[in-house]
Amino acid sequence: MKTKITRRTAILGASATAVAAGTFKLAAPAIAQNAPIKLGGVATLEGPFATGGQDGYRCVTMELERRNWTIAGRRVEFIRESSNAQADVALARARKLIEQDNVDMILGPLSGAEGIALRDYSRTLTGKSIINGSSGAADTTLRNPSPNFFRFNTDGTQWMAGLGNHVRRVMNIQDVAIVAGDYAFPYAQVFGFNIEFCRAGGRVQHYWAPLGTTDFGAQIAQINRSNARALVVVHGGTDGLAFMTQYAQAGGQLPLIGGSIMADATMLSSRGPHRRLMVGMISGGPIADINDDPMWRDYVARYRARWLNEGGFQSPSIHGVNYATNLQGIIAGLEAVSGDLSGNQAAFQRAMSAAKFKNPMGADVSLDHNRQAVSDIFLNRIEERDGRAQTVAFERARQINQTLGVPEAQFMALGAPSRDNPGCVAA
Amino acid sequence: MAADLVLTIVLNGLTLAALYFIVASGFSLIFGLMRTVNMAHGALYLIAGYAGYAVFEPLYDQDVWWAWYAGVAWGVVVAAVVGTVMQKFLLGWMQGQELRQALVTIGVSIIVADQLLAFYGGNPRQFFAPDAIFGASAVPGVGNYPTFRLVQIGIAVAVGVALWVILNKTKLGLMVRAGVDDREMLAACGVNVPLVAIAVFALGAGLAGLGGVIGSTAQPLSQGMDGRFLLIALVVVIVGGMGSITGTALGAVMIGLAEQIGQALFPTYSVILTFVIMVAVLALRPQGLLGRATP
Known part of the structure; x- marks a missing residue:
């Protein structure tokens, strides 16, 4: 006998299957384990850090592709959102991911003030986690931390570990000018630099400019007339490019010390007169283009193979590596609980807090009691290698914590980093 | 503060201000004379920047001395053509409906920005001025000063003079000014008003394009610059007065x-100063410093 499938039987069959699936879902919650994990992403694809955001997504995509979009046996659905480095925009996009896309967790954001906004938002959520992307403001995890916010990358203050001492003691410079963006992340970086530099007897003059400033003429005029012997540049993205180009145009000559997002692939890959000035720049940060570690060499090779022909850099940027590191934290957590997010993610969050792994730089990463990473920091010098400027690690400080080794109570007593509290306290 | 520092800052x-004037003059022309609220002015800036860069970069790689000039010319042409197309197919038939024009141009600018992001990516770019105008020149009382910034002033003055001549000494200018006062009467006199409108729009868009390339030589070219320069053009035109080229120049100098x-003096709050000026002008002289009060 031949069965003929008419439209009616087809519809009937389909609805029966649907009903069956529905009841089955009700009866057995275990099926939720086979549903995909919904991972939301927030990164800046617009605004001053558009390049960094793009690279963050590159590194996340690369890792998910390598795992065939599966973590702990569950498929991963990655929903990307874009912000522009403004806290309100990042918050709106995160809300959209949680409320409309119903994601299980968010990986992001990229910029300092955004991170603080999402930390506060995460506190209002139940059964959801926000894992930082690349934002590096200190207070995101240091003061008033949220139980649902995890950061597997080191912060802006940590990234400056060793730099202030190097400038004061090794380079023997007493007076520096610091140019920095006027928001949470540069506050953290300036604080980290000053803590060491001023304690060692250094003197500092600060020049703050709001994020998005494109004409630094007035500040450069002041710097060129000051008695500073070196210039610390804590700008990044287009602000950094604008500053450096205009500084070159104005004939600036001071030795340069860079913040972590200044001496980075995002800046070094842009063409222009600033690159000539940047050779020899000393900086601190969680990555270096040239770092003699097999894990890093392998990572760079994979990154180049995957992205060099699709707009990627010669070497992954700091934001790319930070996003990748935080994704590793998520993966470690998910694998420890076999992808089980039940119980309002309590077990998953415990597993993330206890996670220990090596990041792409080959540095050990673990979290402290505020769910903030403790990891290695590199001192770098920009050198011409293979015909292009690259950051080369010349010193590595192991397992730097968020208070730079200062006892926590003492560190907290210094107050929160801000433009009025830049951490410059003489010993 | 030392005298030379004060002079440098001024x-x-x-x-x-010269850069702001170049960008805002086109906006003032379109907004003030044709009453078209062109919120896509920043998008024209961005289009010219990227289009100009596409021509500039390969030539720069070959070390051709006219690479930058070719970039400028191409940027202006592309912006003018896009402006013409916008006026002809989108804005021309909704003449006088300001809200509608504003919404349509906002839509255009969003689409343009996203297409440029998709096509060129987020990497910031920058034009490098030819050697003749790069580097520093000695300025009395100031010392060495970036040459290109001085060139900006020259270009802005040239644009201002050219606009004044076009508007006040040519037949096109005569028709434009007549059209502002009474469109119907001008049409009745046998003038092809839509064609005049297209010419004005193309001129304004071309100026946005010129601003796009000059601006991307002085500052990085990146996503988001469209909104920034649209805002600056708005503030400059509001402060200076709509439709007045002198007013635009005055507004640009004040904002710059x-x-x-x-x-x-106070870096953190410098942004506010710009808006304080705008609010003060709006409160005391709503038509702008040199604007004509609407009858």
């Missing part, structure tokens, strides 16, 4: 100086 303000002096 000169910085003036050179920045305010930005640089603010940055030197």
